[in-house]
Amino acid sequence: MRVLRKLLPGTVLLAVIGLVIYGAMSLARDTSWVPPRNAGTTRALAVLFLMTDVIVGGAMVALLLCRDKWPPKRLEWLFPLKGKWLWYTLFSMSVIAYAALAPAFLFFLASLRRP
Numbered sequence: 001m002r003v004l005r006k007l008l009p010g011t012v013l014l015a016v017i018g019l020v021i022y023g024a025m026s027l028a029r030d031t032s033w034v035p036p037r038n039a040g041t042t043r044a045l046a047v048l049f050l051m052t053d054v055i056v057g058g059a060m061v062a063l064l065l066c067r068d069k070w071p072p073k074r075l076e077w078l079f080p081l082k083g084k085w086l087w088y089t090l091f092s093m094s095v096i097a098y099a100a101l102a103p104a105f106l107f108f109l110a111s112l113r114r115p
Helices: 002-029 039-065 084-113
Strands: none
Touching: 039 084
């Protein structure tokens, strides 16, 4: 049971990543989900990009401001890792999210521009 508790979060994370990739690939083939092409849609996409940029950047700054690289105690019970390992994991996840932010929004912008 203890091993299952350690393996379950990683397994669920891989399954979610697989579903997200599958969903993005199916969205790329089907153009019926694309909203109408106008200036309002492009502005809404830009505002959404800025909001997520601020959220991910804020999470990264908050983790960098943690003293001695220890995660907040409120988050420790959510993850199987404890102590500094959790801090490194959360920081790595925020860096990956920040790196994936621009390509994701470029994908949506290219989908808006496609005829």
